[in-house]
Amino acid sequence: MLIAGFPAGAWGTNCYLVAPAAGEECVIIDPGHQAAEGVDETIRKHRLKPVAVVLTHGHIDHVASVVPVCGAHDVPAWIHPEDRYMMSDPEKALGRSIGLPLMGELTVGEPDDVRELADGARLSLAGLDFSVSHAPGHTKGSVAFRMPEAADVPSVFFSGDLLFAGSIGRTDLPGGDMDDMLASLARVCLPLDDSTVVLSGHGPQTTIGRERATNPYLREVAAGLGSTQGAPRRGM
Numbered sequence: 470m471l472i473a474g475f476p477a478g479a480w481g482t483n484c485y486l487v488a489p490a491a492g493e494e495c496v497i498i499d500p501g502h503q504a505a506e507g508v509d510e511t512i513r514k515h516r517l518k519p520v521a522v523v524l525t526h527g528h529i530d531h532v533a534s535v536v537p538v539c540g541a542h543d544v545p546a547w548i549h550p551e552d553r554y555m556m557s558d559p560e561k562a563l564g565r566s567i568g569l570p571l572m573g574e575l576t577v578g579e580p581d582d583v584r585e586l587a588d589g590a591r592l593s594l595a596g597l598d599f600s601v602s603h604a605p606g607h608t609k610g611s612v613a614f615r616m617p618e619a620a621d622v623p624s625v626f627f628s629g630d631l632l633f634a635g636s637i638g639r640t641d642l643p644g645g646d647m648d649d650m651l652a653s654l655a656r657v658c659l660p661l662d663d664s665t666v667v668l669s670g671h672g673p674q675t676t677i678g679r680e681r682a683t684n685p686y687l688r689e690v691a692a693g694l695g696s697t698q699g700a701p702r703r704g705m
Contacts, residue, residue, distance in 0.1 A: 470597075470622055471495075473511045474668065478502025480530040483670055485627065487597060487616075492516040494595035497544075498523050498614070498627055499670060500534040508538055521594045523586075524548040525629025525670060526611040527555025527562060528642075539580035547592070549603060550585045551644075552610030562608070564643045586612055602657045604631045606650025607638035613657055615665075624665045626677070632658055632667060634675035637686045654690045 471493075474485040477500075484504045488495035495517040500508055512519065519542040524532055527548060535546050535556065548556070555562040556579050588603035592614075599614045607630040614627040630638030631653060640647045663678025680687045 470616075470619070471515060472625065472668070473515060475504075475507045475511065476671075477504035477507055478530060478533065481671060482530045483668065483672075484508065485668060486511050486515070486517060486519075487595070488515070488517055489596045494518045494520045496521050496523060496594045496597060496599075497538060499525055499531040499629070500538045501531045502529065502533040504534040505537045505541070508534070509541075518542075519544050521592075522546040522580075523592070523594075523599070523614060524552075525613065525627065525631075526608045527552030527559075528608065528630070529555070529559035529562070531629070531670060532556055532559075536578055536580050539582070545582035545584050546580050547584045547586050549587075549610030549612050551605070552608050553579075553583065553585065555608075556583075562643060588612075604629075604653035604657045605644075605646065606640055606653045607631060607645055608642075609644040609649075611638075611653075615661070618662075618664075624662060626658075626661060626665050626667050628658075628667050628669045630670045632680060632684070632687070633669045633672050634667070634680070635684055636672075637684075638670075651686070651690055654687055658687060659691055 471488045474483050477484050482501035484500050485498040486495045497519055521544050522539055539546050586601050590601040592599040602613045604611050604613050613631055616625045618624040640650050661677045665677040667675045
């Protein structure tokens with residue numbers, strides 16, 4: 470399996486291209502701010518053919534390039550219905566101005582083909598299987614994608630802004646909720662095998678085992694405490 474990722478834009482949001490191997494079809498995950506050029510470079514480097522864009526949530530730092538990327542490759546975008554409005558109205562999703570001088574020119578809106586994700590759905594795209602887990606907390610429509618273990622390749626978990634190396638996504642923006650976040654961590658993350666590789670929306674990769682042992686939020690959720698006052702959080 471091929472997973473090629475790069476941080477894009479003002480927030481260093483991780484965009485991933487996933488394929489069975491070089492020279493085959495691929496899925497693009499979270500083409501955010503200024504990600505289109507990196508997507509095109511990765512496609513050329515690995516001779517890939519995109520078939521879909523899938524989105525972990527609707528914040529502008531994860532979806533800013535969805536219109537040009539989907540348009541250039543004539544592919545659909547998948548997003549949870551609770552976050553769909555954010556593609557057309559990113560400032561409402563943040564409760565403040567995004568600052569156009571910082572963001573530069575944006576193509577705000579939906580691509581021609583938008584499909585909605587549901588909890589428990591299974592997507593078969595580019596010869597790959599993704600299971601979808603609705604994971605509210607960072608936003609109401611946040612989701613995570615998991616690919617099952619195959620041969621000698623461990624399971625891969627695309628966590629978006631649910632779980633980071635050493636932290637979790639912020640919950641103070643519109644639609645965020647700390648109780649929902651803790652419930653999502655317990656329901657979606659804790660049952661995963663320790664060997665599961667976590668590829669998050671920001672920062673380096675990690676594993677569930679490492680986060681279970683060191684992440685203050687996951688440790689306290691596992692202990693049934695749910696109290697993490699003052700611990701750092703990340704995301705837009």
